[in-house]
Amino acid sequence: MAPEHEVVVIGAGFAGIGAAIGLRRAGIDDFxxxxxxxGVGGTWHANRYPGVAVDITAFSYSFAFEPVPSWSRVFPPGAELKAYADHCVHKYGLRPHLRLKAKVVRAEYHASEHLWQLSLEDGTSTTARFIICATGWLTRPKAPDIEGLDRFKGDVVHTAAWDPSLDLTGRRVGVIGTGASAVQVIPEIAPRVARLHVYQRTPIWLFPKPDFALPAAVRRLFRTAPWTQRTVRLLTDAVTELSFVIAMVHHRRFPFLVRAGEAMSRLYLRSQVKGDRALRKKLTPAYALGCKRPSFAKSYWRTFTHDNVELITEGIERITETGIRTVDGGERALDVLVLATGFHVLENLPPFPMHGTDGHEIREFWRTERFQAYEGSSVKGFPNLWFIVGPYSFTGGSWFGAIDYQVTHALRVIKEARRRRATEAAIRPEKHDRSFQETLRRQRNTIFASDRCRGSNSYYFDERGDAPAVRPATTYEAARRARRFDLDDYRYDVVG
Known part of the structure; x- marks a missing residue:
């Protein structure tokens, strides 16, 4: 049986958009x-909480082949990222290929026909020769497992499913969580609420956010002389690689980079919270920088010095009908509960059952055999399938850098299969295993192998203590490997 499509890309966030653009540029239009x-945009379509913005500079957070000279700020708000996604879809002619409100609930590989069958929530299905799974990580909001949450009689909202009609003015608000979304939303809502109680389990490392409006003259220069914006991108990419990626990946060789980063963060905390050592101690992480994703902020720490804001570090005993009770016996009355508790990340990879050859389910494979993937992209026993982004693929730098090298990997194999007139491309098990063992060996040199990651409560780690959310390599190395890996690491076959 011939498949309905040559390629199906699952997910229309930037990863899926990047894959679709790559297919079009490669001359592959049957997808x-x-x-x-x-709507398109993934995280940027769904997340609309107050203060939502990108947490690395816009110069790095865009496709290298499609820069945006008109960014309003160095760290533009979420609405501009959503508009950028719509722009890319329009400019690169993706609308005719787009199928929205189409939720995949199951994927199954038919080995006898060398094709994938995708079952959708509406009861329909479609088939494809190749699958690019670009469902992303930050798509399935995670509610806290706290007794009584379902009995709270006030308003409850997750930052990833914000209700724009929710008015917080003059109300008593509790925020559970102090991760990346909390860092953005807390300073935004604090000035207009009556009281803000922030419940912290794990503090976060922060650095000054050099965010400012880009002058019209700069935007005009970027439009008329694109090389200037490319130069700025090279610089911001290099800073990210040196300050975060290399510090994490080569921690054993350069441990002083982490220590230096922690010292800088503590100095910033001292400038934001003056004269209150007890508060600074509560806000200072006990784990090493890099064990959990750090962030940038302008006023997050300073917000806790306001009279109407309270930081609570005692554990939550339960949520009552009218507020939150902590393990020390304290109880605070609340009108609104904001869940800034992040996402199911590794458990969401992928967000539906996926069965490969012999009916093996991929999440069950990873549960029993550990998270693993050849070059962070393909998995043995699951032919004609590539992840953007999969286990051990994201280096911790620019998300768009990861998209670029993962798309490069998938397209090289798809084009090679077409050249050979093959209907199946499967990573050879021995090549897959060699790649995984190399990854584990290299991870021993990273910050994630350090005892100082204990207590970080980081989504980087799985239940085994592995850190499959981060690839132990620099972005530049990962990109080079995507361009140069041996295409014969895959086996190519013809159906029948």
């Missing part, structure tokens, strides 16, 4: 781009 949401 469909599916997404369960009613």
């Amino acid at each position: 469909v781009l599916v997404d369960e949401q009613d």
